Amino acid sequence: MLETIEYTAGNGESIGFEGPLYGETLTGLRGRAWDYSLASRGLTGVTRKTRETNVTVRIHDSPATLDLLCRLADADMAAGTPGTLIADGEWETRAWIPKSEPQTITPTMVETQLTVVLLDGVWRRETTTHHDPRTDAGSGLDYPHDYPHDYGGMSILDTVANTSGMPQPIRLTIFGPCVNPYVIIGPNRYEVDATIPASSRLEIDGTADARTVIMISDTGLRTNLFAKAMRGTGRGSGTYIFEPLPPGTSTISWAGGFEFDLTAIEERSEPPWT
Template structure:
């Protein structure tokens, strides 16, 4: 990995771990991966990626004050129960640093072995934002008749593609821009639908990451409202109308009407990618 840092949840400060003062060497303790499972007769059940413990060697070069600084930040997150984040080349995972043991101490170098709890069992990285424009930003979507009719025509349902580059279904962040009345969109065999009005200038953000699922509306003045109950859940996962349904792999034709959408697919890996 080319870059590695720890972001303290309690203060927002970032601890760089690739030098020049603090080094994590090759950080091999963060490289491993492990699945939890139960053995059956020629089978595995209960397969999941859960929290695991790891070790990380840190070397401080001529900066004893930074040993104190990092300790305070690590301890602040543990004491507050707010996990910090390790960031490896843009791949992130939540973690606690729960123990530090001195490995060697000299006038110029202090080495410590850290014990870490990696909470998620996975590393995540957001993909590129995929934009699906509103009708107002796409002139000419509908037929331009040479004379008026006593009724309005429904807006055209457009076909576009939602892309997930990973080989398995992935979580997402979706932003729906108002104005929109009971907006819905369909792709990958699932309907993502809301029972609500989104005023002009407002938008609704859906985050589908397991354990951190949210649906929040942001008003034009910046005020936020929890609208978690407005997303339809149908019969749940794989039921055909589940607001948090993961994005299937590959390209998926999407249909929607009128409103604008931004979609970000989160890529998940068992360990930081080697080929960055």
């Protein structure tokens, strides 16, 4: 059962709903809603959009807590930067709290209804795995003569599992040095035609809100390499840089001796009940 939810503002400050600000079951945050249109024999435009919900909270003998919530929520609204709701320390969704309507006020207790705007329509949990080059000794070619360089096979690392039943957005972080790096996950090849120097990293972000390909140097300089990324003919083409991770188990392979992080982003319409 979901135990904790906290709101983290854009400035990094957080406030929970387990006391002295009590949200009880926070029923409004537990629901889910898909947007769609009815067709003659089915649905069209199926998506998960931003949605608005209400939750009731109360405080006892702690008006400063309500002042803190007001300050954090107002600052995010004024800045146009959403805060983040975090469930059980794992699942996150971006949110604003644009409204508070007091329902009951006594000398020792205040009950108020908060309007919460869930910006993403989904809750997300990230899982990151780090991968080092590990070449299968039996996968290379065995030549009868010596050559000034080795002929190695693809590095078959492992497998990655997606048990959600739906495609998952992924983020790849490739660490230099490497030239024209690529990683093959399942049927798709993620490739960027660029040189990544030592101490720099390449970040390929396929989340719905980002879709960026950025090289970041050791000094923090950011270079947009979107135009250098292989995009094929789009999703399902086999060379799409932002291809999501398909359901089931996929193999991972690459060549070039570089290390990389693979972050799979699980999405749910509501926080898990278990």
